[in-house]
Amino acid sequence: MDGEELTEQETALYDRQIRVWGADAQRRLSKAHVLVYGMKGTVAEFCKNIVLAGVGSLTLVDDRVATEEALSSNFLIPLDENVYNGKTLAELCCDSLKDFNPMVRVSVEKGDLLSFGVDFFNKFDVVVVSCCSLAAKKMANDRCRKLSKRVAFYTVDCRDSCGEIFVDLQDYRYSKKKLEETIECQLQYPSFEEAVSVPWRALPRKTSKLYFAMRVIENYEEAEGRNPGEVLIADLPGVLKLKKELCTAQSVNESHVPDNLLERLITNTTEFPPVCAIIGGILGQEVIKAISGKGDPLKNFFFFDALDGKGIIEDISDPNAGK
Amino acid sequence: MVGAGGIGCELLKTLALSGFQDIHIIDMDTIEVSNLNRQFLFRQSHVGQSKAKVARDAVLKFRPHINIKSYHANVKDPDFNVEFFKQFNVVLNGLDNLDARRHVNRLCLAADVPLVESGTTGFLGQVTVHVKGRTECYECQPKPAPKTYPVCTITSTPSKFVHCIVWAKDLLFTKLFGDKNQENDLNIRSSDGASSSENVVDVFERKEDEDVEQYGRRIFDHVFGYNIELALSNEETWKNRNRPKPIYSKDVLSDELAHQNGSVNKNLATDDGSLVSAMASLGMKNPQDIWSLSENSRIFFETLRLFFTNRGKEIGNLSFDKDDQLAVEFVTAAANIRAASFGIPLHSLFEAKGIAGNIVHAVATTNAIIAGLIVIEAIKVLKSDIKSYRMTYCLEHPSRKMLLMPVEPFEPNKSCYVCSETPLSLEINTHHSKLKDFVEKIVKAKLGMNFPIIMQGSALLYEVGDDLDEDMVANYAANLEKVLAELPSPVTSGTVLTVEDLQQEFTCNINIKHRKEFDEEKEPDGMLLSGWTQPPSALEKEDKSISNGASTSDTPIAATEAEKDEIGIVSAAKKRRLSDIVDSELSNAADEARNRNQLQVIDDEDDLVMLEGNSDGYKKKRLQ
Numbered sequence: 017m018d019g020e021e022l023t024e025q026e027t028a029l030y031d032r033q034i035r036v037w038g039a040d041a042q043r044r045l046s047k048a049h050v051l052v053y054g055m056k057g058t059v060a061e062f063c064k065n066i067v068l069a070g071v072g073s074l075t076l077v078d079d080r081v082a083t084e085e086a087l088s089s090n091f092l093i094p095l096d097e098n099v100y101n102g103k104t105l106a107e108l109c110c111d112s113l114k115d116f117n118p119m120v121r122v123s124v125e126k127g128d129l130l131s132f133g134v135d136f137f138n139k140f141d142v143v144v145v146s147c148c149s150l151a152a153k154k155m156a157n158d159r160c161r162k163l164s165k166r167v168a169f170y171t172v173d174c175r176d177s178c179g180e181i182f183v184d185l186q187d188y189r190y191s192k193k194k195l196e197e198t199i200e201c202q203l204q205y206p207s208f209e210e211a212v213s214v215p216w217r218a219l220p221r222k223t224s225k226l227y228f229a230m231r232v233i234e235n236y237e238e239a240e241g242r243n244p245g246e247v248l249i250a251d252l253p254g255v256l257k258l259k260k261e262l263c264t265a266q267s268v269n270e271s272h273v274p275d276n277l278l279e280r281l282i283t284n285t286t287e288f289p290p291v292c293a294i295i296g297g298i299l300g301q302e303v304i305k306a307i308s309g310k311g312d313p314l315k316n317f318f319f320f321d322a323l324d325g326k327g328i329i330e331d332i333s334d335p336n337a338g339k
Numbered sequence: 340m341v342g343a344g345g346i347g348c349e350l351l352k353t354l355a356l357s358g359f360q361d362i363h364i365i366d367m368d369t370i371e372v373s374n375l376n377r378q379f380l381f382r383q384s385h386v387g388q389s390k391a392k393v394a395r396d397a398v399l400k401f402r403p404h405i406n407i408k409s410y411h412a413n414v415k416d417p418d419f420n421v422e423f424f425k426q427f428n429v430v431l432n433g434l435d436n437l438d439a440r441r442h443v444n445r446l447c448l449a450a451d452v453p454l455v456e457s458g459t460t461g462f463l464g465q466v467t468v469h470v471k472g473r474t475e476c477y478e479c480q481p482k483p484a485p486k487t488y489p490v491c492t493i494t495s496t497p498s499k500f501v502h503c504i505v506w507a508k509d510l511l512f513t514k515l516f517g518d519k520n521q522e523n524d525l526n527i528r529s530s531d532g533a534s535s536s537e538n539v540v541d542v543f544e545r546k547e548d549e550d551v552e553q554y555g556r557r558i559f560d561h562v563f564g565y566n567i568e569l570a571l572s573n574e575e576t577w578k579n580r581n582r583p584k585p586i587y588s589k590d591v592l593s594d595e596l597a598h599q600n601g602s603v604n605k606n607l608a609t610d611d612g613s614l615v616s617a618m619a620s621l622g623m624k625n626p627q628d629i630w631s632l633s634e635n636s637r638i639f640f641e642t643l644r645l646f647f648t649n650r651g652k653e654i655g656n657l658s659f660d661k662d663d664q665l666a667v668e669f670v671t672a673a674a675n676i677r678a679a680s681f682g683i684p685l686h687s688l689f690e691a692k693g694i695a696g697n698i699v700h701a702v703a704t705t706n707a708i709i710a711g712l713i714v715i716e717a718i719k720v721l722k723s724d725i726k727s728y729r730m731t732y733c734l735e736h737p738s739r740k741m742l743l744m745p746v747e748p749f750e751p752n753k754s755c756y757v758c759s760e761t762p763l764s765l766e767i768n769t770h771h772s773k774l775k776d777f778v779e780k781i782v783k784a785k786l787g788m789n790f791p792i793i794m795q796g797s798a799l800l801y802e803v804g805d806d807l808d809e810d811m812v813a814n815y816a817a818n819l820e821k822v823l824a825e826l827p828s829p830v831t832s833g834t835v836l837t838v839e840d841l842q843q844e845f846t847c848n849i850n851i852k853h854r855k856e857f858d859e860e861k862e863p864d865g866m867l868l869s870g871w872t873q874p875p876s877a878l879e880k881e882d883k884s885i886s887n888g889a890s891t892s893d894t895p896i897a898a899t900e901a902e903k904d905e906i907g908i909v910s911a912a913k914k915r916r917l918s919d920i921v922d923s924e925l926s927n928a929a930d931e932a933r934n935r936n937q938l939q940v941i942d943d944e945d946d947l948v949m950l951e952g953n954s955d956g957y958k959k960k961r962l963q
């Protein structure tokens with residue numbers, strides 16, 4: 017299709033997955049450039065998945081120095097101080113990921129997400145951010161949207177045994193097979209800022225409670241000036257107070273955001289490895305769909321809670337937008 | 340852990356990260372290149388090594404202080420007996436075939452150890468929990484029978500490409516390169532008395548001093564030309580069908596081409612690839628290309644030449660292997676030439692290989708998700724949190740907004756012959772069927788036993804084992820050849836046979852009912868097992884049938900036939916599409932669940948949601 021055939025080596029290595037998504041999709045994957053920001057367990061899982069799938073390049077950003085806590089759910093780095101001493105998380109992950117698939121270029125960039133300009137994002141087709149503030153998410157998403165080409169934007173976060181993915185594919189066209197026909201589809205995505213601004217009242221009654229709980233914690237972090245992931249159980253009274261205020265302001269019943277769920281999410285802030293695998297797997301699949309333009313992508317939030325075992329898609333967008 | 344393949348690699352990693360300290364892992368396979376796209380613990384340099392061992396070493400690198408024991412062995416080996424299984428708190432399966440799954444199910448039941456079972460194909464997957472007495476066992480619901488094709492469709496009236504593949508692989512390839520003594524239907528379907536079987540067999544023998552190219556042309560003309568003419572002479576067959584077109588080598592190869600063909604070979608004789616690949620020696624690169632009839636013919640001749648010149652020693656002992664490039668090229672070319680003859684669209688080598696090798700679709704992401712779900716269930720099992728056990732389906736298209744759908748486990752099936760000891764009934768002609776037929780068609784093929792003992796009351800009719808003395812071996816061998824009614828303790832209507840597998844510690848009783856006649860089409864085994872519902876086999880019209888790939892009855896140890904990480908298909912629509920490709924070891928809990936009238940989905944709201952069986956997906960119905 018778009019020129020350049022797969023090499024014999026690629027055909028042999030990717031045989032089983034080409035049988036799933038076809039040679040065209042594989043060619044598109046091999047030309048895609050992916051950026052990830054924030055290298056915790058879930059992102060490590062995601063990186064493994066797309067490196068195995070054979071994307072063109074993967075760029076890692078995370079200047080934090082490795083600590084035992086940061087590595088607890090990260091299989092890319094040995095739990096050995098002699099190995100990780102002094103290196104950043106991104107550097108350590110890069111070494112392992114390169115090894116997974118010699119056909120993928122894996123590299124490291126340094127810097128804070130807020131410091132990257134529009135030009136920086138222009139180098140990528142897919143941007144995935146994790147472990148960053150509400151402001152940083154909004155900013156990175158906006159800068160991706162300012163580009164003339166479409167950059168698929170994702171945020172991903174796991175707390176306790178729960179995980180959340182947000183997807184912005186902007187104006188997205190794709191094809192899917194229905195019976196014998198191939199049909200063309202189109203989806204309009206809101207930005208992260210637009211999505212989280214949708215009044216809670218306007219959302220269906222059965223919207224996942226995780227959606228509201230994650231927004232409360234995000235807002236608390238922002239209001240208290242905390243680093244991402246640094247809201248702890250000691251903050252519970254403050255978090256519950258903010259929840260009350262938000263529910264009042266949004267005129268929704270407080271039962272939309274159960275106290276025990278909030279408590280769970282700030283009691284155990286380390287990631288739960290099985291949830292990292294699940295969220296990292298779903299995110300990998302979504303990115304592959306977006307690059308290949310094949311299959312229904314999820315719009316626009318995904319939630320998983322190991323406690324009830326449900327993996328749910330929520331469409332959080334202004335129903336009147338684009339009309 | 341049983342299996343260190345696609346699911347296995349992900350599972351071992353997630354178990355280690357989650358804090359599991361003592362893990363034993365069994366896998367008989369070695370690493371192949373096509374595993375590397377998803378079995379992320381393996382590298383190019385590991386190709387050929389034991390999966391279990393390499394997976395262990397890789398995980399110990401990032402979690403050095405846990406205990407992992409690896410076994411490069413078949414889980415069906417007698418060492419892995421009930422005592423062995425009893426040492427574990429939970430058994431996690433990441434298997435690829437029905438036989439091994441059934442075997443592990445029985446051992447877990449006998450050892451009373453909970454089992455978490457799993458499978459993936461493409462973007463679909465499932466995880467189920469099986470606890471003796473609490474939930475259904477893996478075999479409580481019958482699994483779909485292997486897809487088979489009537490012999491005559493394969494030998495005379497193919498209408499789909501898969502029929503041509505089966506013909507090329509199971510008949511022609513076997514005839515030319517496999518065991519000469521094996522029964523083969525390649526020539527049986529002619530009404531022409533002139534082609535007595537003796538003459539025909541000779542056709543396939545390469546004569547002494549016969550030039551390999553001459554031999555190739557003779558085979559080509561026989562199977563694609565003469566045999567088609569022969570079939571055409573049977574007018575009845577073609578009344579309602581398109582008549583095939585005979586193809587002779589002179590039609591597809593001009594002298595010039597034939598000559599060129601020869602010279603190309605010589606030029607490239609030093610190239611390594613040309614020794615093992617006809618594509619390489621003919622300079623054809625892209626396995627996704629669909630070759631013309633002429634190109635297929637050139638590949639056909641070239642593969643024959645390469646087999647006879649470079650791999651002569653193997654001829655007579657070869658069986659089709661999807662990883663044998665030359666074999667795949669031969670089967671692709673032969674199937675395509677036959678397809679051309681019958682007006683069936685031709686396919687690329689890539690596609691043909693998938694069909695011939697029963698290659699199941701596999702991606703890393705689904706395996707990672709399923710492994711995460713297995714660990715979540717394993718943790719619940721360790722906590723004995725029975726109320727929280729779930730079967731979870733990983734879907735390609737959301738159902739009720741869900742991509743991951745948990746469902747409460749079903750209760751044990753009270754008529755399951757495996758976990759509830761319900762006797763089975765067998766209708767059989769006790770005056771015609773031999774004990775051998777009973778052992779092969781029922782005990783091994785249907786009941787999945789490896790080391791059976793057959794008893795009538797206290798009288799032993801048959802057993803296998805290393806410790807039998809010669810007299811007993813001779814005695815049992817003689818029994819195998821006897822019809823049931825003439826055994827030392829005759830088996831007739833009303834007899835109850837007890838069949839036991841010592842390794843699986845599994846016993847079942849079978850009530851025998853004598854029946855004279857069987858419908859050759861619907862009951863090709865000449866016997867009918869009931870009491871536990873086996874779905875009707877896919878047989879249509881013929882007295883015999885051929886399945887694509889090693890059928891389970893031929894190869895009781897079936898772990899060779901497919902990839903490591905595949906089974907369950909969740910979407911019925913998808914299944915229909917795959918059914919020609921994928922072997923029926925696709926056990927399919929989701930489909931089974933759907934086939935029951937309703938399926939209750941876990942929901943934290945008060946209203947109950949029921950799903951109804953529907954071939955096009957889940958249809959929702961909300962109850963008050």
Ligand SMILES: [Zn+2]
Pocket residue numbers: 475476477478479480751752755756757758759
């Ligand atoms: Zn059962």
